[in-house]
Amino acid sequence: MDNSVLQDAILNGLISTQYQGNTLLGPQLLTNNQSSTIWQTLRHELLSCKNFTWSVAFITLDMLVPFKAVMADLAQQGVQGTIITSDYLNFNHPAMFEELQKIPNLTVRIADLNGFHTKGYLFDHGKYQTVIIGSANFTRSALLVNKEWNLKLSSRQEGSLFQQLTAELNAVKHESTVLTSEWIAEYRKNWQPPKTRVTQPEKLKPIEPNQMQQAALGQLSTLIKTGAKKGLVVSATGTGKTYLGAFAVNKYQPRRFLYVVHREQIAKKSLASFRRVIGGKKTDYGLLTGNRHDWNAKYLFATVQTLSQQAVLDKLKATEFDYILIDEAHRAAAPSYQRILNHFMPQFWLGMTATPERMDNQDVFKLFDYHLAYEIRLKDALAAKMLAPFHYVGVTDYEVDGEVITETSKLNQLIVSKRVNYVLNQLDYYGYCGDQPRGLVFCSRQAEAKELAVQFNAANHPAIALTNQSSSQERAKAVEQLEAGKIEYIITVDLFNEGVDIPSVNQIVMMRNTQSPIVFIQQLGRGLRKYPGKDFVTVIDFIGNYQHNYMIPLALNQDNSRSKDQARREVKVPTNFDVSTINFTKVAEEQILASLDKVKLDSMRELRQAYHDLANQLGRAPLLGDFYRYGSVDPRVFAQNSQLNHYGDFLEKMGTELKLTKYERQVLAFLTKELLNGKRPHELILLQCLLRGTCSIDAFKAELEQQNIRVTPAVLQSVDDILSLQFFNVKAGKQLKKDQYGGLPIIDHPDLLTYQLNSKIRAGLESDNDFKCLFTDVLTTGLEIAKQYDLKQAFTLYQQYDRKDVCRLLNWPLDVSAPLYGYRVAEDVCPIFITYHKDAEEKRNAIYNNQLQDGRSLRWYTRTPRHLSSDEVQRLLAGVKEGKPQVKLHLFVKQSDAVGKEFYYLGPAYVQPDSVREELVGPKKKAAVGMDLVLEQPLTPAMMNLLAI
CATH class of the missing domain: 3.30.870.10 (Endonuclease Chain A)
Incomplete structure (x- = not known):
């Protein structure tokens, strides 16, 4: 870095923004x-x-x-x-x-x-x-x-x-x-801890609903007023689900109430919580379990094992209870729960669960009439301070003979003393909050759990292994010992994913392959309950060379988008949830990215599963807008899928029968492939206006101006080029690309100042409900996606664009993306595309050594052969020496070819005049013109991390 870079940065920060300084180096308020x-x-x-x-x-x-x-x-x-x-x-x-x-x-x-x-x-x-x-x-x-x-x-x-x-x-x-x-x-x-303000003892405090519980209660009341008989509340583990149920029941004031759960221990704790909220005589509350039968209690708390017995059901009338709450409602598809659901006829059923998604594809939402009354997910609960914050660290697992642990590693590799010592060293290094560790260790095999417990004990870290062979008494005793501090760790194989409440847990240790985001969140949730003195929980994930490592960032971020770009961002630039943090060591990060490169997140299998999950929640076939609204698959994933021309194709693969003509399918393909991405909303807005009839140019311009969207003569002409399909009048394979979209202009001009949809589209919209539904779905979804972009500019900083997007957004009359390659010098603009890390040394950027290490500038070369006297170079450099460049440069960069076709927009750039010179480059020493390009907006630390600069 020369002195001028630092000097310009200081001048930019302290003298004037007219100096194009590097914000990474310049004075900055953090x-x-x-x-x-x-x-x-x-x-x-x-x-x-x-x-x-x-x-x-x-x-x-x-x-x-x-x-x-x-x-x-x-x-x-x-x-x-x-x-x-x-x-x-x-x-x-x-x-x-x-x-x-x-x-x-x-x-x-x-x-x-x-x-x-x-x-x-x-x-x-x-x-x-x-x-x-x-x-x-x-x-x-x-x-x-x-x-x-x-x-x-x-x-x-x-x-x-x-x-x-x-x-x-x-x-x-x-x-x-x-x-x-x-x-x-x-x-x-x-040492004495700093004095804190004395507060009222917890036992004397009245229990009041928190802000999120108040919102849930309001939604439940609204649902009941509509005459609904069932409702489902999704509430993240540790967010006060039981108290929320008690508040709801107290508000409803039922004649008799039934609470159904799968464990007697939970039934007893729930009874105590309900009594604390509702109050009343002790005899109003009772249990129906294997050990107790309080048949006449007003508030009855039953285990499903006892209640589902036919002899027990025969003693209880169908209308015995007017309000029934099913806890852990994701279990309700099981036969025992079904007998209960089929027997009783209360005025209202309330289901409560932290994980409505089921790996066995059972439709939990259907059981509650698709009435999702309220949802409190992990991110929202953390932001609302309802859970203990966590610090997740993904570290690489132990190497055996130079190889990291895999799914197929033999048992003796998993329990070798060197691996156990490595694990214990990592647990000690990252630590815990509290006077001693109280940890849950999840591993992959029962024999592994037992041997790990032996070695933990030998290393003076008292531990107990629990498996599905352990009795309920053994499990309860182990939990009691952990809470009392008599042991430090319970080591198990997926046994405590749910249904166990150990608030004092301060370490979660994952020593197994992540195969399900649902299970990952369940296991993470075991440590998130608040507990006196627990300021945070440490989550240590030992990441081996596993096939499913890519699921880790998806689970942590509850990311269902099926977008690889999004997943990469979540690994390279981890998100903080309030004061919780996500951290990957360098090798663990590389293992996750390697796993991500090998998987096809948008495969038909993945999309089919996402479709069924959302259909279960909605009670109908979801549209693109539903996926976007509910934070499921990014609708652009359907557009990018090479097996689908439009979303109607996907619906048909899911078994939906659609009545669409060939031309209607071609129009839907155009809308989906070209406009759904929302990178320019103009065409979508015009088409939406045309659904109501004709639209004048003045009315279109007024609509754009009202929405604060840029409008120029060049943009209006480009919109016309796109919707007339003239932009696509180029070869794509064996036919003109416009012919793939039906060949006909999407819009007609009855006169020079008016737009209207062509007659075939108008007829289809009037007579075909399937076509109209899918047509409007693309428009509304695309306009929602467009809100991610700066609509006053052609490009939005750090958003992604492919070459075709750039041709369109620069208002060029034709899609010339195929021969565009690295750059194209137009009359007043030049987009430059750079792949920052090339795999092959002989490839262009490996030879030309583009650099962005200072976050501000890089050396860039024209194609070869080019000389200072070449016409293209003369046009590119016109006015540069005088400080009045005639061609505006836009810089687009992607990390490597492996990340796909899209480039991040890094903003406008300018040429350093004194850096321009003709050079011989490449193995054949051909002439090119090199120059230093300087970004007008230096890169942020997050973008530098994302591009691995």
Whole structure:
């Protein structure tokens, strides 16, 4: 990096935005918002620095798990760091210092200074240094959600600011000592936690519905008022599902109430919760289990095993209860539950579940008349503070003879002592919240669980293995021992996916292949219940070389889109859910991406399953708009599927009979393949207007202006080119592309100033309900998708476009994407397409060595042979030397050819005039013109991570 890059960045930040400076290097105000957090910036700086020194007064345990994940990767690169902190105000917990000691590539120093309250983060990048100073301590709240202000600055070593900072850090270091175990022991002896405000004891507090429960109760009341007899509530594990049921029953005031659940232990706990909410005499509440038969209780809590017996049902009238609640309602398709559902006739059935999706394809929604009264999913529950936050870390599993564990690894490889030691070291490194670990370990085989328990015990980590052969008494005793702290781990094979409540669990350990997002969320949920003193749960996932690793980011993000691009983003730039974090070590990330590259997320099998899941929820065949509205498959996935011309094709594959003519199918194919992506809404808006009849050009322009959408003569002409199909008047295989879409213009012009749909489409819309339904579905869905884009501009920063999209959005009269390749110099614009990482060394970008490492500029070359005197080059560079370029450059980049046809739009770029020169490039040394391109908007850290720069 030369001095001009840093200089321009500083001038941009401190003098004027007219200087095209690099925002990654320039002065920047860091805050926490929806698009970024202070932690994301710190993480990016850590991963790109050569060493770092932090001087920060307060550090909390709850931020160390994601920090350790980064430090583990830095340790592999030999990167060291130093943190200077203190014992100021007794804020820092003794356990926090112990956890810092576990990080081998970190030196911790304790400042011996009164009133030490600094908050500064210095990163040495070799050629320059970056410092972040402001209000944020190294705490979870400060780095993820609080309103904090921090100033980020970059400087050379020779800079006055850096020298001042270095001098201050050296002074602080001089007044500090290296953290030792002896210091921690002495600190712990005298440490007292900061005083907190005394609150009313929990047992005296009246139970009131929280905000989300209030919303659910309102929806249930509305549903009942409509005359519905059944309703389903989907509520994430730990969100107060039982209390919500009690509030609902109390509001309904039934004559008699029945609660059905699959375990006596849960029935007893639910009874206590209901009594706490509803109140009344103790004799009003009773159990119907194998051990008790309180037949006359007003509020009866029954196990399904007892209630479903025919002799028991015979004693209870069909109308015995006017309100029945089925807990864990996803089980209700089982024969025992069906006997109960078929016997009773209450005024209202309420089903409650955390996981309505079923791996056995049973239709849970149908059992409750497709009435989804309310839904509280994991992300919403975390944001509403209803659950304990989690810190997930995906680490690579142990290597045996150079090979990472796979699904087919032999048992002796899974239980080899070196693997167990590796696992225990990772559990110790990432730690837990609390005085000791209380962990659930999920593994893949029963023999593995038993042997792991033996080795955990031998290593002084008391553990019990539970399998489906363990009795209910053995399971209950193990849970009791874990809660009492007599053991540290319960090791099981999918046994505790649901139906167990151990709020004190502070570690979830996954030592098995993820084969189902449903099971993954169930197991994650075992640790998310709130518990006194539990500020977070640590989730450690040992990721082997598994075929289904791609499911991990999908499960964590509850992503059903079937979009590979979305899944890659979730791995490369993990999302934070409020103060919960997702972290992958570098090797684990590579294993997930390798798995993702091998899978076809949008296969017909995957789409068929998604269709059935959503159809079960809706009680009818879903349309594209339903998939979008319910956060299921991204509708664009159907458009991109080579086996489908339009969504009607898919419906027919699902068994729906449609009456469509050949031409109607061609029109639907045009709408789906060309317009559904919403990247320009103009055509969709015009077609929607034309559903009502003719539309004048003035009325069309007025509609666009009212929606604050850009409209120019060139755009209007391009819309006409698209809807007349002239844009597609190019060869595609053996025929003109426009012929694939029926050959006829979609719109006619009765006169020069009016649009209308062509007569065949009008006739089809008037007489064919299937055609009209599918036609309007594409329009409405496309317009919803269009809301993702900046409709005032042709392109939206960091959105994805393929070459055909670019031709259309630049208002070119023809689709010239086929011969476009790397760039095309038009009259006043030139789109440039760059594949950042080429697989083959002889390929173009491997030869030309495009770089974006400073987040701002790269060296780019024309095609060969080209000279400075070439007409194309002259047009490209016209006005560049004078600072008035005549051709605007738009830069599009994708990571590699493996990610598909779409490129990320990185924004406009300009040529550095003094960088232009003719060079000989490639193995055959052919002439090309090279130049430095500079982005007007430097890349964000997230985009640099996504492109692996």
